[in-house]
Amino acid sequence: MLLWTRRSRVLLWAVFAVLFTAIVLAPLLMIVLASVAGNWTGLLPGALTGSHFARALSGETFASLSVSIQTGVIASLVSVLLGTWAALASQSAPSKLRKAVDTLFHLPIAVPSVVLGLAMLVAFSRPPLAFNGTRWIVLLGHVMILLPFSYSTVSAAIARMDPLLAQAAASLGASPVRVLLRVRLPVLLPSISASASLALAMSMGELGATMMLYPPDWRTLPASIFALTDRGQVFLASASTVLLLAVTLAGVVILGLARGRAAQR
Amino acid sequence: MTGLALTAVAAPARRREKRPGHGWLLLPPVLVLLGFFGYPLVLVVLQSLESKTGEFGLSVWLDVLGSAEFRDAAWKTVALALGATAGCVVLGTFLALVIAFVPFPGARTLSRLVDTVLAFPSFLIALAFTFIYGSAGILGAGGFLYSPFGILLAEITFYTPFVMRPALAAFGQVSSAQMEVAASLGAKPGRVLRQVILPEALPSLASGACLTMLLAMNEFGIVLFLGAKDVTTLPMLVYGKGIVTFDFPQACVIAVVNVVFSLALYGTYRRLTKGGQRAAVDQA
Amino acid sequence: MTPAVEFRGVSVRFGRTTALSPLDLTVARGETLAMLGPSGSGKSTALKALAGFVVPSTGRVLLDGEDVTALPPHRRGLGVVVQSYALFPHMRVEANVAFGLKARKTPRAETARRVAEALELVGMGEYARRYPRELSGGQQQRVALARALAIRPRVLLLDEPLSALDAALREDMVAELLRLRAELPDTTLIYVTHDQGEALALADRIAVMRDSKLVELGPSRELYQRPSTEFTASFLGASNLIPVEVIQPDGTRVRLGDRELAADPSGTFRVGRPVALGVRPHRVGITAADAPGALPAVLRGVQWRGTGFRLDLDLDGNEIRAEVPDVEGLPSVGERVGVSIPDGCPLVGIG
Numbered sequence: 001m002l003l004w005t006r007r008s009r010v011l012l013w014a015v016f017a018v019l020f021t022a023i024v025l026a027p028l029l030m031i032v033l034a035s036v037a038g039n040w041t042g043l044l045p046g047a048l049t050g051s052h053f054a055r056a057l058s059g060e061t062f063a064s065l066s067v068s069i070q071t072g073v074i075a076s077l078v079s080v081l082l083g084t085w086a087a088l089a090s091q092s093a094p095s096k097l098r099k100a101v102d103t104l105f106h107l108p109i110a111v112p113s114v115v116l117g118l119a120m121l122v123a124f125s126r127p128p129l130a131f132n133g134t135r136w137i138v139l140l141g142h143v144m145i146l147l148p149f150s151y152s153t154v155s156a157a158i159a160r161m162d163p164l165l166a167q168a169a170a171s172l173g174a175s176p177v178r179v180l181l182r183v184r185l186p187v188l189l190p191s192i193s194a195s196a197s198l199a200l201a202m203s204m205g206e207l208g209a210t211m212m213l214y215p216p217d218w219r220t221l222p223a224s225i226f227a228l229t230d231r232g233q234v235f236l237a238s239a240s241t242v243l244l245l246a247v248t249l250a251g252v253v254i255l256g257l258a259r260g261r262a263a264q265r
Numbered sequence: 266m267t268g269l270a271l272t273a274v275a276a277p278a279r280r281r282e283k284r285p286g287h288g289w290l291l292l293p294p295v296l297v298l299l300g301f302f303g304y305p306l307v308l309v310v311l312q313s314l315e316s317k318t319g320e321f322g323l324s325v326w327l328d329v330l331g332s333a334e335f336r337d338a339a340w341k342t343v344a345l346a347l348g349a350t351a352g353c354v355v356l357g358t359f360l361a362l363v364i365a366f367v368p369f370p371g372a373r374t375l376s377r378l379v380d381t382v383l384a385f386p387s388f389l390i391a392l393a394f395t396f397i398y399g400s401a402g403i404l405g406a407g408g409f410l411y412s413p414f415g416i417l418l419a420e421i422t423f424y425t426p427f428v429m430r431p432a433l434a435a436f437g438q439v440s441s442a443q444m445e446v447a448a449s450l451g452a453k454p455g456r457v458l459r460q461v462i463l464p465e466a467l468p469s470l471a472s473g474a475c476l477t478m479l480l481a482m483n484e485f486g487i488v489l490f491l492g493a494k495d496v497t498t499l500p501m502l503v504y505g506k507g508i509v510t511f512d513f514p515q516a517c518v519i520a521v522v523n524v525v526f527s528l529a530l531y532g533t534y535r536r537l538t539k540g541g542q543r544a545a546v547d548q549a
Numbered sequence: 550m551t552p553a554v555e556f557r558g559v560s561v562r563f564g565r566t567t568a569l570s571p572l573d574l575t576v577a578r579g580e581t582l583a584m585l586g587p588s589g590s591g592k593s594t595a596l597k598a599l600a601g602f603v604v605p606s607t608g609r610v611l612l613d614g615e616d617v618t619a620l621p622p623h624r625r626g627l628g629v630v631v632q633s634y635a636l637f638p639h640m641r642v643e644a645n646v647a648f649g650l651k652a653r654k655t656p657r658a659e660t661a662r663r664v665a666e667a668l669e670l671v672g673m674g675e676y677a678r679r680y681p682r683e684l685s686g687g688q689q690q691r692v693a694l695a696r697a698l699a700i701r702p703r704v705l706l707l708d709e710p711l712s713a714l715d716a717a718l719r720e721d722m723v724a725e726l727l728r729l730r731a732e733l734p735d736t737t738l739i740y741v742t743h744d745q746g747e748a749l750a751l752a753d754r755i756a757v758m759r760d761s762k763l764v765e766l767g768p769s770r771e772l773y774q775r776p777s778t779e780f781t782a783s784f785l786g787a788s789n790l791i792p793v794e795v796i797q798p799d800g801t802r803v804r805l806g807d808r809e810l811a812a813d814p815s816g817t818f819r820v821g822r823p824v825a826l827g828v829r830p831h832r833v834g835i836t837a838a839d840a841p842g843a844l845p846a847v848l849r850g851v852q853w854r855g856t857g858f859r860l861d862l863d864l865d866g867n868e869i870r871a872e873v874p875d876v877e878g879l880p881s882v883g884e885r886v887g888v889s890i891p892d893g894c895p896l897v898g899i900g
Binding site for chain 2: 001009012013019020022023027028030040083085092097101105106107110115116118121140143201204206207230241
């Protein structure tokens with residue numbers, strides 16, 4: 001479409017391959033290789049070992065994984081719940097209010113996660129609500145970070161939804177609650193589950209706010225990975241990263257399956 | 266990770282229902298947001314105005330803004346963000362151009378791969394880089410990794426997909442008929458690119474660049490993991506003052522500055538995406 | 550004389566699909582050739598191969614005797630106008646028209662002159678400073694024409710240029726194109742369309758295409774009056790195809806029902822294979838059911854079309870269509886009528 005001679009195309013593809021490998025493939029490859037490397041002094045790892053994964057799946061690191069999963073699941077559930085609620089409620093609100101709510105719910109995106117962490121630290125280390133030092137502050141931090149994305153994904157889906165569906169249901173005599181439970185939510189289910197996948201992935205990878213907020217007994221996996229790297233244990237850190245990615249992917253796939261079945265209805 | 270979601274945020278709503286006001290239903294989520302997000306931020310602003318002796322005033326602000334450490338961090342943050350954005354735009358546009366207009370078998374899978382990569386945490390790149398460029402790494406170049414250029418390269422590597430995604434979407438919209446006719450009129454590929462493709466893709470590229478700038482400016486994971494001694498960005502400074510030295514008033518001042526920059530960029534991004542969509546509608 | 554355009558065995562295949570079967574075709578300088586056929590017939594593909602947008606799998610494309618098969622589109626010097634106009638939205642009309650000239654590094658003064666000239670030619674001189682989005686469909690198409698003509702191409706390719714316009718506008722544009730053609734006698738025109746009216750109005754010769762193959766090629770009038778294939782008869786002229794029996798082996802006399810008719814054997818057919826008469830709807834006569842010499846038929850439907858009435862009839866198991874100016878005295882739907890077929894209709898082989 002753009003280049004017409006074979007020679008120019010081949011040349012371009014060569015440059016593309018080099019750049020794409022460097023940008024996308026190489027980092028992934030490095031991490032995966034490092035996660036199974038016994039030692040690595042030359043171009044390629046010296047020996048291959050599964051010991052890093054074994055260690056990653058036990059002790060402290062495994063505890064961090066469990067913390068991350070719990071945080072991810074709870075935080076994404078709460079943020080999806082609040083976001084969907086706000087999106088649905090704002091649809092039926094007067095337009096000025098809706099615009100204000102829209103802006104408000106998008107604001108946390110503009111705040112860096114570290115600053116969000118700092119803010120929560122400052123606010124909740126003192127009465128009336130002092131839960132600094134507990135797991136709840138970490139969960140809350142995650143919820144605040146995820147909320148704008150949950151809201152916005154569902155809000156966009158609501159805007160795309162055919163208004164006639166709800167109106168048809170109402171004209172058949174269904175009460176607003178019934179319309180909500182039987183028509184609106186089922187139609188929105190695919191996008192709600194998509195926003196849940198997104199929220200889960202974001203929570204699993206969250207670092208900025210978490211570093212500001214986590215108490216010793218609630219350390220997430222990314223924070224642990226940092227600690228390992230800081231101590232120089234890079235192979236274990238790589239294995240833990242691969243584990244993090246694998247678990248995140250698994251979670252997203254499971255949610256995708258639920259979405260698939262919902263979409264078939 | 267934020268970026269993937271941010272690209273999803275950009276879609277504006279097209280149709281809105283008009284129904285009698287049930288505004289009160291909004292109260293619970295809004296209260297949650299105000300209580301756990303608004304209230305803490307207000308406190309940060311207040312804390313930044315509280316001096317060591319407990320007085321209310323701008324003394325901490327003056328201290329921080331005047332300090333070399335802050336000015337250096339602010340400058341480095343902006344410079345890194347600009348540099349990373351420039352690099353991402355060039356690289357991302359090039360890669361997207363090839364996938365969109367000089368397709369090869371498997372191009373579509375590659376662009377899906379790009380989408381997946383968008384979901385990774387940024388520290389992954391930093392970690393990978395230690396294996397490539399670190400002192401014990403393959404291309405071990407000693408100090409390169411821990412210099413600003415190492416961080417720049419890491420940020421470009423991580424954020425390029427964030428430019429590729431809107432670029433691919435924009436290039437997909439350029440009609441192949443236009444490119445064919447342009448070629449038939451005598452335009453060589455370079456001219457078709459400059460005068461037909463890029464002008465039409467410009468709004469999306471601009472908003473993608475703005476987004477990347479926002480994300481790069483607030484980047485924390487990469488800078489933390491690479492732990493370069495002489496590269497401190499604003500987020501790192503907030504972290505350092507908050508967690509390491511417990512100097513909260515100063516941390517709050519820096520946080521407010523960071524948020525102000527961030528809000529300005531985000532506002533620009535929103536205006537660019539809205540404008541971009543409007544332009545697209547006109548051309549229909 | 551060297552033909553302006555020549556296809557030598559040009560075929561285009563994408564994987565296992567054949568978009569164009571090997572095509573041999575020449576177009577003389579200054580001639581207008583229409584490539585007519587339904588969608589999927591390969592006509593657009595042939596045009597794309599000529600323009601260089603698609604590389605042929607086999608064969609050669611020649612322009613003025615020169616082999617251009619390996620030449621990229623920007624070196625072929627052709628003008629292209631497409632259905633979607635493909636105007637550059639971010640440029641004004643004058644910049645659009647100047648595009649080709651700028652690409653050839655034409656000096657500024659000359660560019661300005663030729664742009665004005667091209668816009669005048671299509672009647673869009675007043676709109677030079679507008680943007681494409683401010684123009685109507687018909688106006689955009691004229692600008693697209695001006696853009697293609699500004700570079701003074703040796704061959705002008707038009708790919709269904711009027712399909713996106715409404716019927717009245719299409720009529721006007723056909724008249725415009727005829728006028729343009731008269732002003733540019735040396736420009737060869739290749740016109741791709743699925744509309745037989747456009748083809749008949751504009752073309753010197755018509756190439757009828759179907760299923761990626763060339764079915765028939767010949768002067769417009771000849772193809773219309775004496776089609777040699779069943780497809781051409783029905784597609785170009787919307788003829789009814791009424792199976793008949795051959796009485797004389799050379800096909801000049803046939804039997805339909807109990808009537809004997811004189812026929813014009815325009816198609817190729819072999820003795821023993823089924824044949825049909827191509828009868829145009831407006832040549833089908835309607836009479837009373839018991840009129841002498843009438844063929845018995847049943848009236849199935851009547852539609853008023855503004856310019857006349859369209860009748861659907863069942864002639865002894867064959868569904869045929871007739872066009873009549875009015876329906877006074879006609880029995881109602883479901884009743885029997887008489888049908889008369891004139892002498893001299895073309896005879897083609899079917900099946």
